[in-house]
Amino acid sequence: SAAALAIFSVAIALLVQRQTRPRVGDMTLTGGIPGQEEESSNMPSMEELSAMTPREAADRLFERAMREHEEGDFERASFFIDMGIQAYAAVPPDEINADAQFHIGLLRLLMGDSASARARAEAILAEEAEHLLGLLLASRAADFSGDAVMAEELRERERELVKSAGGIPDRPEYVSHRVLIERALEEESR
Structure with missing residues (x-):
C-alpha cells in the first residue's frame, strides 16, 4: 500500500x-x-x-x-x-528491466543465493540473448556455484559480443556498469 x-x-x-x-x-x-x-x-x-x-x-x-x-x-x-x-x-x-534484474541478481548472489541470481540472469537473457548484463550475472552465478567451465564459456560469449560490437555498446545499463563489464572481460576462470 x-x-x-x-x-x-x-x-x-x-x-x-x-x-x-x-x-x-x-x-x-x-x-x-x-x-x-x-x-x-x-x-x-x-x-x-x-x-x-x-x-x-x-x-x-x-x-x-x-x-x-x-x-x-x-x-x-x-x-x-x-x-x-x-x-x-x-x-x-x-x-x-534488465538493469533492475541485474541489481536483484547481484544482491541475491551476495547473499549466497546463486540459484536466484542465475534465474535473474536467465530472465534477462530470455528477453535479449546477447545482453551483457545477463551474461555477466550468469557467469558470476556459475563461478559461485563452482562451474568454472560454464563461467568461462559465458565470459567468452561476452568477449565475442564486445569484440563484434567494436567495444562495449553505449547503452545506459552498460555505461552504469562499465567497470564491472571491463573487469569481467579480463577475468579468467577462478
Missing part, C-alpha cells in the same frame, strides 16, 4: 542518514553512477527519498549495498542488501 511504502521510505531515510559516509573511488561491482561526483554520492535526505519512485529508492539501496560490500563492511552491506531486495519487491513489475 502507499502508506506502507511511505513509512518504509521514511525509515530508510532515517537509518541511512545516520550511517552515510562519503563514497571513495569507483565501485567495483557497479562502476559507479555516471556523472556522479563523490560529494553527491551520499544517500538522499528524507525529502529526496520520499520524492523518489520505488525504483529510484531501490537503486539507491543497491548502490549503497555494493559500496559497503566493496569497502569490506559486510555487516552493513548485509543490512542494505536485505533492504535493497525488499525495495525491489515494491517496484512495479513493468519497471523491472
Whole structure:
C-alpha cells in the first residue's frame, strides 16, 4: 500500500542518514553512477527519498549495498542488501528491466543465493540473448556455484559480443556498469 511504502521510505531515510559516509573511488561491482561526483554520492535526505519512485529508492539501496560490500563492511552491506531486495519487491513489475534484474541478481548472489541470481540472469537473457548484463550475472552465478567451465564459456560469449560490437555498446545499463563489464572481460576462470 502507499502508506506502507511511505513509512518504509521514511525509515530508510532515517537509518541511512545516520550511517552515510562519503563514497571513495569507483565501485567495483557497479562502476559507479555516471556523472556522479563523490560529494553527491551520499544517500538522499528524507525529502529526496520520499520524492523518489520505488525504483529510484531501490537503486539507491543497491548502490549503497555494493559500496559497503566493496569497502569490506559486510555487516552493513548485509543490512542494505536485505533492504535493497525488499525495495525491489515494491517496484512495479513493468519497471523491472534488465538493469533492475541485474541489481536483484547481484544482491541475491551476495547473499549466497546463486540459484536466484542465475534465474535473474536467465530472465534477462530470455528477453535479449546477447545482453551483457545477463551474461555477466550468469557467469558470476556459475563461478559461485563452482562451474568454472560454464563461467568461462559465458565470459567468452561476452568477449565475442564486445569484440563484434567494436567495444562495449553505449547503452545506459552498460555505461552504469562499465567497470564491472571491463573487469569481467579480463577475468579468467577462478
